[in-house]
Amino acid sequence: MSSHQQTREQLLETLKDYLRIPSISTLPEHRADVRRAAVFTAGQMRAAGLDNVELMEDPEGGHPLVYGDWLHAPGKPTLLFYGHYDVQPADPLQEWITPPFEPDVRNGNIYARGAADDKGLLLILIKAAERVLRGQGGLPVNVRFLIEGEEESGGEHIARYTASRPQRLQAEAAVICDTEMFAPGLPTICVGLRGLVYGEIHVQGARTDLHSGVYGGAAPNPLQALAHILAALKDRDGRILIPGFHDALRPPTEAERAAWARLPFDERAYLEHEMKAQALVMEPGATLFDSLWARPTFEVHGIRGGFTGEGAKTVIPASAVAKVSARLVADQDPDTAIAQITRAVNEACPRGVTARFQAIHAGPASLVDTDNRFIRLAAQAMTEEWGVETVYVRSGGSIPIVGLFNEHLGIPSVMMGFGLPDDNLHAPNEKLNLDNFFRGISATARFLELAGA
C-alpha cells in the first residue's frame, strides 16, 4: 500500500461522517443539512486533489451543485463523474434497527440512509480519483465532477445547468455510480434505465369537510372517488389501463432477452428474501425482467385527505390527493405520458367531484450502447477486480441525469454499479456492503488507468 493510500479505517470514518448528515432534499426543514452535505462533498473533492472545487448556487433557490475538475492530461479523453449528496426521507423511523443517520457497521455492511443511494457510491468515485491522483501524482485522463443535491427531489438545478451546455461539462463520457450489482460478486454495468413521471392526482368534492352522519349517503367522497380513479388506471392484476401508454414501447432485443435469461436468478428466492412479498403482481404475460426493466409502471405512493390518526373521526373530506408515479421505458415520451395520465384521470373521474393530474417532474428512459469504448473498459476493470465476467443489465429505477447528459451533452453514461439488490434503497435499514465499497474504489481507479492508456 502506497503511503498515499488511505487505510480502510480512514475511508470508513469518512463515509460515516458523510452519512451522519441528514441531507433529505425533499424536506424543507433539512435545507441546512443538505447544504452541509454539499460542503462536505466539496471538502472531499479538494482533499482528493481536484482543482476548481466550488459550490455552484442555484439562482432559482435549489440546492447547490458541487463542481471540481482535473484537466492536466492533454490529448486524453475527459470523463464527467456524477453522483448526488442528497438522500431520501427516512420514515417510517420506527422500522430502522439503528437510527438512519447514525451509521452502524454490522455483518460487513454499513447501515444508514444514503449508504448506497448515493453517498457511499459517490465517495467511491472521489476516493478512486484521489488514490490515482495522490498515488501517481496525476491522472491518465481528464476528469470533471458534477455532484447534485436534488436527485431525490426532482433535480431541477442540474437539469437547468446541463441544458445550458456549459463548457465546464465538455466530456467524452459520463461515469455514474448510482446502480447495483446484479448479485454479490457479479460485476455489473447498467445499460438501461426507466424514466419517471411523478405527480399528484387532486380530487375536490364539497367545499368543506362534511360529517358522514349528516351528509353520508348523498355527499361526494373524494377518497372514494380517488379509489375509483386509481382502480381505473391499473387493474387488479397489475395491468396499466391508461389509454396509449404502451404504444411507443421498444421491446428488448432477442440477444438482450437471452442474456437476461442467463443471469443467475432464483425468482422464488427473490420473492421471499429480497422483495419479501407473497406474490409477484405484474402485467399478465410479462416476465419479471420485462416487468422491472422494459415495461412502464403506475404506482400510488400515498393518499392525503380526511383523518388518519388514532381513533375515529367520521369526516367526509372536502378534498384528497394521491401521490403517484409512472416509470417510463424506451421510447415513451414524458410529455406524452403526462398527457395520457391527465386524460385518463379526467375520464375516470366519478360525478360529484373534480379531478386533475398535476405533474411534478418527469424524465425519459435511457438505453446505452454496450459497444462504447468506456463501457467496455469499465467492464474490463470490474472483471479484473472481481475475477468474474461483467454482465450488462438494465435497472427499473430512474436516473434522470443520464437522459439529460445524452440529450444536452451528447455523451453516453457508464453506470458502474457497486450496490446490491438487498440494499433497501428508499426503505428502512438502507445499507452498503463494505467489501463492495473498497473494491469499488480499486475497480474505478483501474478504470481511470485503462481509460487513459
Added chain:
Amino acid sequence: MSSHQQTREQLLETLKDYLRIPSISTLPEHRADVRRAAVFTAGQMRAAGLDNVELMEDPEGGHPLVYGDWLHAPGKPTLLFYGHYDVQPADPLQEWITPPFEPDVRNGNIYARGAADDKGLLLILIKAAERVLRGQGGLPVNVRFLIEGEEESGGEHIARYTASRPQRLQAEAAVICDTEMFAPGLPTICVGLRGLVYGEIHVQGARTDLHSGVYGGAAPNPLQALAHILAALKDRDGRILIPGFHDALRPPTEAERAAWARLPFDERAYLEHEMKAQALVMEPGATLFDSLWARPTFEVHGIRGGFTGEGAKTVIPASAVAKVSARLVADQDPDTAIAQITRAVNEACPRGVTARFQAIHAGPASLVDTDNRFIRLAAQAMTEEWGVETVYVRSGGSIPIVGLFNEHLGIPSVMMGFGLPDDNLHAPNEKLNLDNFFRGISATARFLELAGA
C-alpha cells in the same frame, strides 16, 4: 325576569368558558383537557342545584361520566338527561376563520369546536334545569343527568355503565339534546337515528417498504389494492355493493314519507349552500331524505400508508390502512353488518396482498314512537316557544346511547334539537345559533313544567 334567571351575557360567558376547553376525546394528548371539561360540567350541574353530582371514573381507563340528580318530586316521572362534554378533533386547523378553541361571536352565532356538538346543546339542558330549580325552588319532575366524555370516540364507558342497568339510571324517558332543527325557526324532534360501524381495512403487501424504481411493475402495492377493495365495496354511482347489506332494511312508512315531502326544503339550495358540493352522489333511485335517513352508507374517512408529505418519495409501502364507516338503519344488526363488511373486504382483496376489516365500534339504528307522551310534550313546549308546529324528522347521524337506553333501560329518547343544518359539525367553523341557545333553554324549561303537570 326573575332574579334567579341568568342574563344572556352570563349564559354566554359560561358557554365560552366551556368551549375553550379542547376536550378532544380521540386524541390521547388531550386527555387532561377532557378531564377538565368533565370537572367543568360537574361544576355547572352543582351550580344548577343538582344533588349527588360526581365524576364516575372508568375502571378500564376511559373518560369519566358525570352524574347528578334531583329526585324530590315523588309520584312524578323521572327524566334522564344525556349529553357529552367531549368534542371532535379540530383539523384542518388552517380552515378555521377563528381558532377552534377561542369562541367567537359573529352574526348571532358562536363559533368554536363543540359549540353545537355537543357542549352548547348540553348546556341548554343544565341551564333549563337550573332556571326552573332556582326560579321555582324545585322541579315538577325528577331528573337525572348522565353526561359522557367519549361520544366522539366510541362511548365504551357509558355503554358498559348503561349495560349494567344501575338503579341510578331508572327513568321513564331519556332527553337528549344532540340533534338539530330542520330549518331555522322550525322546532324539530328527531325520531330516528342511523347506527354506525366504524373500523379499519388493513392491507399488507411486502414485509418492508419498497423502491418503486427497483420493484415497481412486479411488487404488490397495498394502496393500489386498497383502491380496488374500496371500489368493490361501493360503485362510482354511490351504490353499496356489500352483499346482503340491504337485506334487513325497514322502509319508512308512507305517512312518514309524505311528512318528509311536506318539509320546507330546497334541494338546490341544500346542495349549493349547505353541502356546498357540485352534485348529490346517492344510490340511484333513492330520494335525498331516504339517502340521508333511511338508507345505509359506506364511507372512507382517511387512508394511511406510504408518503404524503411535500415533494416526491417513490415508495411502495409495505402496508396501508383505510379508516371506514357504515351508517346503519332499521333493522340492520351491527354484528351482521360487521360480518358482511369483513366478508366483502376478503372477497375484494387482490392477489399479492392480504386484507382484513377490523371493527372499532358499532351501534344499532334507532326509531322512536311519535305517540310517546314525553315526545308529544316536548313538541308542545317547542311549538309554544317558536310559535310554529313542531316537525318530526330523522337524522343521518348516530347517537349510540339512544339504542343503549332502549336496549338496557327500556326507555325511549326524546331528541329535542336546537342545532341548525349549517352548524359545520365535525368540520371547520362549527357554530351554534345563539337565539336557538337561549330559546332552547326556555323551551326545555317549559318541557319540564309540562312533564310534571
